[in-house]
Amino acid sequence: MALRGARDRAGERGQALIEAMFVIPFVLVLILLILDFGIALDRREVMVHAVREGARAAANGDSAAQVKAAAADQSEGNLSPGDVSVCYIDDNANGFLGDVNDAVRVKVNHTYSMLAGGISWIGVNPNLSISPTAEAPLLNPATGATPCP
Numbered sequence: 001m002a003l004r005g006a007r008d009r010a011g012e013r014g015q016a017l018i019e020a021m022f023v024i025p026f027v028l029v030l031i032l033l034i035l036d037f038g039i040a041l042d043r044r045e046v047m048v049h050a051v052r053e054g055a056r057a058a059a060n061g062d063s064a065a066q067v068k069a070a071a072a073d074q075s076e077g078n079l080s081p082g083d084v085s086v087c088y089i090d091d092n093a094n095g096f097l098g099d100v101n102d103a104v105r106v107k108v109n110h111t112y113s114m115l116a117g118g119i120s121w122i123g124v125n126p127n128l129s130i131s132p133t134a135e136a137p138l139l140n141p142a143t144g145a146t147p148c149p
């Protein structure tokens with residue numbers, strides 16, 4: 001009886017190896033996607049922090065160029081000042097932009113290219129748009145204010 005059981009299992013020697021060859025690539029792709037989305041979420045949090053710092057600088061009355069530079073500095077090298085837009089909203093409806101208590105809006109348009117871009121065949125868009133916006137009331141008047149569209 002013992003010999004018969006050993007012979008039946010002899011044909012199943014490579015079964016686990018073959019199954020592993022089919023499963024391991026999918027597990028690795030899943031791990032890569034999880035890591036990539038984690039990096040994208042971190043990038044989004046960095047962008048949100050950058051626009052908040054830009055809005056804080058604008059609320060103090062800094063010029064648009066200084067606000068853009070402040071936001072780019074806080075982006076950990078992911079933005080240039082050209083990627084940041086600054087505009088003002090006439091909240092008190094007096095017809096003058098940049099007065100105290102008017103609002104300033106700082107916005108960033110950034111596209112994150114996923115590391116797993118070669119796997120678009122599973123229906124994942126390899127580019128994620130990250131466009132956070134922050135608004136703050138002006139504490140000091142701003143010069144050269146441009147209206148928001």
